[in-house]
Each structure stands twice: as structure tokens, then as C-alpha cells.
Amino acid sequence: MESLSRLSDILMAHTPGSGTFDTAWPRLFLIRSDQPTEPMPTHYVAAACVMVQGAKQVLVGDRLYAYRGGQYLTVSVDVPATGQVTLASPDKPYLCLMLTLDAALLGDLILGLEAPPSGEALEASLRVDEVDERLADACLRLAALLDRPRDLAVLGPLVEREILYLLLQGEQGRRLRQIATADGRLTRVTRAIRWLKDNYSRPFRMAALTEAASMSASSLHAHFKAVTLMSPLQYHKQLRLQEARQLIFMQGMDAADAGHSVGYDSPSQFSREYKRLFGAPPIRDAALWVQNREHFAIAEAVS
Template identity: 35%
Template sequence: MTNHKDAIDVISENIAERIKHHVGSTFNLETSIPGLMFYRQNSPTQCTTCVAEPSIAVVVQGQKMMALSDKSFHFDRYNFLVTSLDLPARVQIKQAENAVPYLGFVLKLDFAVLSELLMRMPIDTKKPKAPSSGMGMGATTPDLLDACFRLIKLLDDEASAPILTPLIKKEIFWRVLNSDQGVRLKSIVSAGSHGLRIAKVIEWLKANFSESYAVEELAERAQMSKSTFHHHFREMTSMSPLQYQKSLKLMEARRLMVGEQIDASNAAYRVGYESPSQFSREYSRFFGNSPKRDVEEQWRLIEGQVKAS
């Protein structure tokens, strides 16, 4: 066990050096390897909302918390987080300082590759169990971390990257499929599974969150009864379909107000609200502040990060 932990420490420190080299004074970096993002923070952050994409999240220095409704996941270099669906969540950096910043990376999942790998697994391991939460924490292994390190090293090897990137990604996904978190991915990529049906409905919701709809319509899209659909949707996302839609609306409204400097009334209209007062009430309940105060706070945080860099 000690050797296992020591190996993780060594590989994590090597990855941390690579991330620091590439990120420099910025906080987030979308690398030249598709789907690979680097993250750095010099101090603990407040808890904030986000949409966690289907991905593997790995911490190599510091600690991070992700929360899905009433479920929270605290992880460091000895645990990784798998998200199998687009999920409204809360995120917070718990441990970071200037001398030892938080460092981590996220690799987006490729469901086409996962489906191909699932077909190559032994028959008795292919069948997924009933879908569980779309987010879960697994134990990091030296083999998984080493594959991630080899992928990251390709950022400095332009000649090899086009050939080796898809091969190493496939190895990473294979190791996750065979880990204690593999069942989450199998339930999403297995043809005909409840998880795959819920995932397809979520894709539709992401593209149409500003529209009005009935839960019966979503259940029909999933080819499930209303009660079965509602049960599996809540089990996988920790919220009802209507709560999920509302979360997407409010987070998009915040993005519009902060990123595009649109006022609250127009942002409300853009995301499908007819009543500005209802929008303000639900926004305040969701983010803990009125739209105006929340946007001001977001700008203070952004300005603080710019000054720190």
C-alpha cells in the first residue's frame, strides 16, 4: 500500500510540474489536446455553481469539492471524479496557497471510444447495473495516473501527439471502465440502457432548456413511463427534470449577464422567463443573491483573479 501511495505521489508531482509549466500565470487552460483542460488556483475559493460535463477530473496538488444536490465529493490526488452526464453542480477548491497552488486536470469523455471499448470487454462484465448517480469518486491507481502523465507529456512532443493521443486516451478510458467507477460509464454507453435513454433526454434539454415542455414529453423521448422516467432521472441527476431545466436556465442567465453584460430583464427573457420578478426570485434562491448583487460579486472575483495573475 505504501508503494502504491508513493507511486501516486511521484507521478502526481511530475504532472504538477507539467501543469505549472503550461498554465503559467493563468488559471484555466484549454490545451492543444482535444478535451484536456488544466486548472490552477492560488487560494481556496468560494463554492460556486457550474455544469460538470461528462469527464474524468484528477487533482495532483491540493483538494477539491464537487457537490451534486445533497451529495458531496471531496477528492485529492488519491481519488478521481467521474461525471457521466452534463450535471448542474457546485464546485469549490478546498486546499490551495501561493507556494503550493491547487493543480488539476479534466479529460472529457468520448462516448464513441467508450462504446467501442465496452464491446471488447468480457461478456459477463458488459451488462450494466441499474443506473446510479451520474457523478462518483474512484480510487486513483498508478496505472491510471501514469497513462494520464504520458498523455500530458505529448503536449511537448508535437511529432508524436497526433499518433499517440488517441491511443493513450483509449487506455485511460479502458482503465476507468475497469475501475470501481466503470458501472457509471457502462450504464451510459450500453445500447438500450436506462442510462443511455436519460443521457439522450439531457442532450435534448441542453439544446432546448428555454422551451416549455411536459414531463410526459420527456418520458416519451426516453421511451419510458412517466414514473419510471422520473425515478431514473432523479436517481442519476439528484434532481427532477424541472429542477434540471431551471438550473440550466439560471446558469445561462448568469453567463449572459457576466460574460455579455446583458441586463437581468433581457437575460430572463433570453432563457425563457416571461416574468422578471419570478426570474429574480428563483435566481436569488438558486445563487443566494439577487441578479444585480451576484453579477457584481462575480466581477469582483474575476478582477481579483486578474490582479493575482
């Protein structure tokens, strides 16, 4: 696809090496990796990630999503995940264009579209689809505006709206519509997610969660799991453990201090749950960080 080939040239010009790079457009980020990475804990936000070249896999709950150049990943709510670049090289790096999704912009667009059938069930927050020529061309034009700041200020909003419109018209349109529904079930699940993120180091409290979401415990549990592929308690644990792993890998914190920082009073419980999620005890990862700190910093930057 010619548009993706030209888009890869722009991304290469704007990414001096491996990492995630801000741009002059507030919701647009460019991601590059010159080599495959280790699996790294991360936290996905609502976004569309257009893979230009290379390949990556993302583990959410017990479901693995793999996507490659010419495909894109949409994420409808914030979810803890494990990301890994699986195909990249210095000659042909992994390249990705990420556009975070603004609920207000989506809502404004939806007002002009035909209303979907009511009562649609919530779907898993992640989905992989093929990039078509129209979407690739719109992404190319937005990225090309980065070299023309005056044009970006005027044309950027129009091209972003076009990209969102194309996403809404695609297979994942129903999922993205739910982001902008002011009092819909996805919005209530999002409130619960926000509470968990703000309080992950505190003990899990279902009563506080249902109050934040304005839902019954049974309804919240069912809808939360449909979207995030995890129960609220599992989500809370993953937030804690992923944050602890970040502290170990990015700050070199020892295992005991990392566990305490995220709310674990029992070192043995922390080690047990950490090993269950990541396959090895935290003390091993602390030792790996000492040996490979630069490599893990790159992996974290593109996860």
C-alpha cells in the same frame, strides 16, 4: 506518489496562469487556479477529472462532492453544478487534468471486456475515487506527450485507451459502461438531458421529454433522478438559473435582462427561484460583479 509530482510539473509548464486550457489532444484539458474561488455555476460533461494538487468541491442537486490531490472525479452525464476551488495558492496551485469521455472509444473497449451482470441499477452521475499508481502513470505519459507532437499523434490514442481501460476496471466501471450502451437507460436519460439543454429557455414539457427519451413519464422521472440527483423539472430550472448567473457574472447583464434571456416572463418568479438556489437575489450578484469582475472571471474559468 512520484507520477503525480512529475505530472504537476508538466501541468505547471503548460498552464501560464489560472484558467482551463485546451491542449493538442482534443479531449484533454488542463485546469489551474492560483487561489481559492467563490462558488460558481458550471456545467459538467462526461469526463474524468484527475486532481493533481489542491482541493475542490462540487454541488450537484443537494449532494456535495469534495475531492483533493490524489483523487479523481468521474462524471457520466452532463449535469448543472456549482464548483468551488477550496485549496490553492500561488506557490501550490490547484491543478487538474480533465479527460472528456468519448462514448465510441468506451464502446470499442467494452467489446473486449467481460460483460457485466444485466439489469444493473443506474447510479448517481458523479463519483470520487483514489488515483492509483497505474492511472497516475498513464495520465503522466499522456501529458508528457504534449511536448512531443509527433509522438502524440501516434502514441496518444494508445495512452488514452489505456486510461479508459483503467477507468473501466475501477470502482466506477459500471457507471462508465452505461455511457456506451447504445439503447440503455443511461443513454435514454442522456437524450432527455440533451433536449433540456437545447430547450432550457422554453417552458418545461414532460411530453416532449418522454418522447425524446422514448420512456414513460414515471420511468424517466425515476431514472433521471437516480443519475442526476434532480427531477427533470429541477434540472430544467437549474439550467435556466445557472445560465442566468453566467450572464450576470460573465457579461455583466442586469438581473431583469438575464431572467428574460433564459425564459422567465415574471421578474418576481425569477428573483424568487434564483434566491432559493443561490442564497441571494440576482440583483445582489449583479452588484457583486461590478465590484469583483476579474475575480469572478477567474472563478468561472476553473469551475
